[in-house]
Amino acid sequence: MIIEEKEELLATKLADRLKKENINAVANGNVLKVQDYTFVLQSSNEQPIHCGVRYEMPSGYGEETLYSYIKMTVSTPLERKIEDMTIDTILSLGISRALKGYLYLAESIVMCVVKPDKLYCLSKDVYPEIAQKYGVDMSCVERSIRHAITKAYSEDPTPMRSMFRRPIQRPKCQELIAECADTIRRMFY
Numbered sequence: 001m002i003i004e005e006k007e008e009l010l011a012t013k014l015a016d017r018l019k020k021e022n023i024n025a026v027a028n029g030n031v032l033k034v035q036d037y038t039f040v041l042q043s044s045n046e047q048p049i050h051c052g053v054r055y056e057m058p059s060g061y062g063e064e065t066l067y068s069y070i071k072m073t074v075s076t077p078l079e080r081k082i083e084d085m086t087i088d089t090i091l092s093l094g095i096s097r098a099l100k101g102y103l104y105l106a107e108s109i110v111m112c113v114v115k116p117d118k119l120y121c122l123s124k125d126v127y128p129e130i131a132q133k134y135g136v137d138m139s140c141v142e143r144s145i146r147h148a149i150t151k152a153y154s155e156d157p158t159p160m161r162s163m164f165r166r167p168i169q170r171p172k173c174q175e176l177i178a179e180c181a182d183t184i185r186r187m188f189y
Contacts, residue, residue: 007041007059014067023074030059034074041066078188079114085184086110093159093176094152101148104130104141105177112181113188119178145173 007030015027018034025034032039041059048069049056055073057066072080086109095102108126112119118126123142131138153160153170160171163179171179 007043010059010063010066011039011041013063014070017067018070021071023071032070034070037070037074039066039070082113082184082188083110085187086113086180089180089184093163094156095148096152099144099148099151101144101146104134105145105148107133108141108145108177109180109184112177113184116181116185119174119181122174122177142173145177149173149176 008027011027011030011032014032015025015034018025023034025032027033030041032041036053038054040054040056042056043059048058057069059066061069083106086106090102090106090109091097095105107130108122111126111129123138127138127141130141134141149160150170157170160176161168163183164171164175168175
């Protein structure tokens, strides 16, 4: 009985988080329906079991792990390809995954690929959205991205210089985001 209540609460929390990202989710007991998928939270299994559009999920994984797994499952293939290409691009520039700026840069590039008009209002749209998502100040987002760019450029400027089709010193945040987003957009659209 205690386990069922725990799973029901977990399903409700996951549904609420997914709804905030405009992913249609409904929690009913320990069953979570997300778009065309049904996730059944159980305490007995050790690994997620795929049964067509139904997934049996071990509730012992915790909210963060289950949330990431569900979001990954229901995201469209194009979104995943854009995210993968963004990560590959950032890593090829020499930006370390260990830096906060890496994460913020990836988020901002994906946003600008999906909605190109966001590129012209990074300070008003993109940075505040990322800051709210991660619970940090807007200036922290830009500062972290700038630090990541500066560090990668100082270690080896060649990858960043070769990305741009014109001579450039250390790129500014907006310049790098625009160039990466444009490169990725040309591959997919």
